[in-house]
Amino acid sequence: MESDAAVVKRVLNGEVEAFSILVERYFDHYVRFAVHLVGNREDAEEVVQDTFLRAYRALGRYEERERFGAWLLRILVNRARTVSAMGRRREKLFPDQADAVLPETAQAHPEERAALREEMARALDQLGRDQREAFLLHYVEGLSYEEIAAVTGSGISALKMRVKRSCERLREILQGVNRV
Amino acid sequence: MLITELRAPVAVDPASKCRLMDLIREASAPAAPPVRLVPNRSRALAAIRRMRGDAPRTSSASTLATAAGIALVMLVGLQDRVDTGAVRSRRAVVIGDSVASVASAIRDTLRIVQFMLTAPAASRVALAGDFNGWDPREIEMARDSRDGRWAVTLALAPGRHSYAYVVDDTQWVRDPAGMAAEPNDLAPPRSVIVVTR
Numbered sequence: 001m002e003s004d005a006a007v008v009k010r011v012l013n014g015e016v017e018a019f020s021i022l023v024e025r026y027f028d029h030y031v032r033f034a035v036h037l038v039g040n041r042e043d044a045e046e047v048v049q050d051t052f053l054r055a056y057r058a059l060g061r062y063e064e065r066e067r068f069g070a071w072l073l074r075i076l077v078n079r080a081r082t083v084s085a086m087g088r089r090r091e092k093l094f095p096d097q098a099d100a101v102l103p104e105t106a107q108a109h110p111e112e113r114a115a116l117r118e119e120m121a122r123a124l125d126q127l128g129r130d131q132r133e134a135f136l137l138h139y140v141e142g143l144s145y146e147e148i149a150a151v152t153g154s155g156i157s158a159l160k161m162r163v164k165r166s167c168e169r170l171r172e173i174l175q176g177v178n179r180v
Numbered sequence: 181m182l183i184t185e186l187r188a189p190v191a192v193d194p195a196s197k198c199r200l201m202d203l204i205r206e207a208s209a210p211a212a213p214p215v216r217l218v219p220n221r222s223r224a225l226a227a228i229r230r231m232r233g234d235a236p237r238t239s240s241a242s243t244l245a246t247a248a249g250i251a252l253v254m255l256v257g258l259q260d261r262v263d264t265g266a267v268r269s270r271r272a273v274v275i276g277d278s279v280a281s282v283a284s285a286i287r288d289t290l291r292i293v294q295f296m297l298t299a300p301a302a303s304r305v306a307l308a309g310d311f312n313g314w315d316p317r318e319i320e321m322a323r324d325s326r327d328g329r330w331a332v333t334l335a336l337a338p339g340r341h342s343y344a345y346v347v348d349d350t351q352w353v354r355d356p357a358g359m360a361a362e363p364n365d366l367a368p369p370r371s372v373i374v375v376t377r
Contacts, residue, residue: 011210012210017201019201020201023201028192031190032189045192049196049199049200053200054314057207057210057310059210061315075313075314
């Protein structure tokens with residue numbers, strides 16, 4: 001598979017259509033992440049679309065020593081913060097929007113999953129922005145603390161504390177459910 | 181189990197990706213990175229010696245930086261200051277002429293622009309704009325401890341640039357002395373500078 005850096009070089013050399021390779025690689029994944037971050041699908045898609053546009057315009061600044069996905073994620077987190085700071089309301093994903101963020105094939109126990117989704121959104125909504133970011137980046141995106149530090153600009157020890165506290169807080173909120 | 185649910189893939193409408201690619205095709209080509217210029221006393225003195233003919237001239241970015249630093253010192257007392265409560269600003273200034281004698285080769289492609297904001301209570305101020313993908317951490321401004329003024333100097337291509345200051349990593353403020361950009365629901369407050377050739 002062609003590396004992200006090689007695709008970026010093609011785009012910078014004038015092959016605009018090559019950018020669609022990067023869109024295909026990251027768009028869906030980052031919409032999922034943004035939904036959890038900003039709390040509703042509409043804002044999430046807008047944030048991701050804006051992220052790709054900004055990344056395209058700033059592509060000349062991308063440096064190969066950094067993973068393209070991490071660079072893109074940094075722009076996304078900044079955009080999500082801006083949207084949140086503007087007071088966009090985190091909306092419950094249920095019941096209408098929840099199915100849109102879950103795969104259609106995974107409907108083995110619809111009632112249980114619906115309940116779980118509701119618990120999940122409620123719990124994430126109760127975390128502060130920084131804790132929610134750190135939790136999602138570490139446990140859902142699987143980033144190392146070093147990578148999260150590069151994305152968020154926060155120190156590693158502070159991030160470890162945020163993740164620890166977010167887990168504690170989620171356990172409190174989901175008390176009795178024990179699914180974290 | 182919660183983590184598994186959070187990792188579940190998303191069903192995205194393929195049309196949204198098509199719309200994005202349409203926007204990409206309509207967008208201007210990716211911009212070349214701006215040259216970061218950090219005025220430095222020793223380098224400025226070296227540049228003065230070079231400009232006097234004491235040493236061979238070069239057209240490197242570092243030379244450009246020192247020239248910008250010199251021009252900045254010469255012009256800084258001439259600008260109008262605007263007070264807006266806690267945050268004050270000087271208009272972003274294009275400093276082009278002093279550079280010409282040092283780096284004539286790039287004179288026509290880049291102009292030197294100084295950005296300044298007075299924010300005495302801030303612990304960190306950065307500049308973000310369309311020239312750096314609105315990255316709020318990349319272009320840190322340097323603080324003058326005497327008066328709480330923050331400044332950074334960039335080389336920008338001629339054209340219209342949007343920018344904003346990011347105070348303490350979270351507060352986006354437009355340049356109080358600059359021209360306000362058109363409001364946008366999704367974008368933070370920002371200003372516009374038109375860099376002429």
